[in-house]
Amino acid sequence: MNRPFDYQQELDTLHFTPEQKSRIAGQALTAARQASPRRHRPVRRTLLIAAAAVLVLAVGTAGATGILKSAAESFAGVFGGNVAQTEIIDQIGRPIGASATDNGVTITADAILGDQYNACIVYTISRDDGQPLLPEGTSPKSLLMGGFGGADLSIRGGCHGSSWFIDENPDDSAIQMVQSLSADVPITSCTATAEFQDLCYFDEETGSSIPVVEGHWKFRFDVDYEDASITLGGGEAFEQGGMTFTVDKVTVSPVAVQVAYTVDSPVQWSDAPSGRQSDGDRREMERYFENVEILLTKTDGTVIDLSTSGGSIKPKGGVTVCTKGRVLDEILPLADLESVSVGGVVYPVPQV
Template sequence: MSDLFDYKKEMSELRFTEIQKKALAEAAASAARTPAKRRRPVFRTALIAAAMAAVLVVGSSAAGILPSPTEIFAPLFGGAAAQTEVIDKIGRPIGASDTDNGITITAEAIMGDQYNAVIVYTLTRDDGERFLPEGKSLDETHLMIDGFNGASWVRGCTQGGSWFVDEDPEDNRIQLVETASSNAVMTKGTANASFEDLQYWNTETEQAELLYPGKWKLRFEVDYEDCSLHLGGGETFSQDDMNFTIDELTISPIAVRVAYTADMAVVWSDAPSGRQSPEDAPKAQRFLENIEILLTKTDGTVIDLGGSGGRVSPDYEAGVSHCSKGQVFDEIIPLEDMASLSVGGVTYEIPHS
């Protein structure tokens, strides 16, 4: 295993046989029957991306007037006045699209902060017919896309997730929401995204079946306003027989990120890149999962962000491990609605200037 260990890493580095793809599809079907943690005002389902090698090229641009970021993000991340004000400030339209075999995929809009971003794609059936199989809802279909590794425009260690959304099961379109987080600045760059063969899980045959064959490749510029607030740095806490120093803490209306250093160099097992072995799980818990992150809102609501994804990079010469963890929120939370953020018991008040 490399020195950079990506905990809860997306499957972008994995390659699967057909048998493995079937197993993934079965897992997706099982997961879809489990109540989701994310709460959306529309139907959604988890996306399993069976990653395939792909060459990324320029996609065509959508013609006409682009929808505003508020139109795209408000139904997904909240449409209250304070939330739409945030979207208007940091959201940017994209409008890059590509069409193959009667299906058009369009990158609609992006918003983000220094280390996190959210992109919404629309998948449209050009003949106007129902996008999903007849009589099936999104939660019953368990869609999968080959060749989707997420939009790539930053260097560094990235992590994230993606899921489908369907506001109207009877119309000719669905949406794909992608979140991305990195230890490198993400606010500018040229992004590439590739998609191949949309499939669904047939519960009657218990097999993954091809819904729409095709290859779609998009390229677009990323340029949005960073709304991050930086808090503290240098504070310490102790737990699990280790001492931790908080190096950097950033929070924005869409995400949180904490970078910290542990006074012990973790030693990982020799597992394949991107995989976590059973013996590494307790180590990941000590350095990542057990690090508590609590966001308290001004109304007294406490949001537990301790389960955020992250990474651990040991420095054996210095005898320390450099760690970071964070996530994109389920909804937009204006900074004026945040009271404090606590990391490992160290509490930071959030200024409202």
């Protein structure tokens, strides 16, 4: 392969934010220190097949039990619950209710919302006996999945994202995990496969992850929600670093921002070993991707810098095709957005 990362085909075109790199590095370091067979996919799969006769893995829907929450209820602890946000979530979000149970713990995909290229999913992890899920004093911020930890989408394209944990109600026996996903191809109406393995917390003193609940959970659900995104511009160009960048499309919604652009020269990757980024590759990443400024301006004058968003880089026919964007930290009504700026080119958000 002629790119700096070839862990798997899909990762060839991915770029990770510093926060995502930190999380991935931490999980990789932990897995290396814990030389358990369960960390290796072929062995783990064999063990799961062999254990199928004795493992009780219940897969169903929370809707069948009458406890299916609305999308607004599920996302209240993630994005807040003011009137404007609740109205948008009610409009574009959808409850899911798919779940799996192992080792006395159930993981449920509560709800999903998103747009054409981005999605946000909230899960609930709870003990079936009603007892506290986490040891006393354990912060959700220190949690991570020891292996698999989220949904993969059935798409033909690159995908990046992140996940984090929150505790909506410290007095109950559950916590929530939030996953954001962004792709360089449309993701609406596809299927998601959610898979989780071993809920752990990260011990900063020892630099290792400690299992809180061991188990394996897997289920599927449809990626179904209302796409409220709009498309801005296309064809505008700007010069930077001796290259011409042509903006192909800017997509903005109350949930996310996505920018697609083409650079008039092919990115040149080195032959660095798998998983390592050479100085030359780092400079190429900066020139073609990281140095492209994306600013979202609200009508009140607030500017949100999205320049560190993740995305993809694909050499193609003598040029380089890139996408860059992410799920926003809060739900923003389009009426509250003034413009999106890409490399200094300003795209006003139309007000209906």
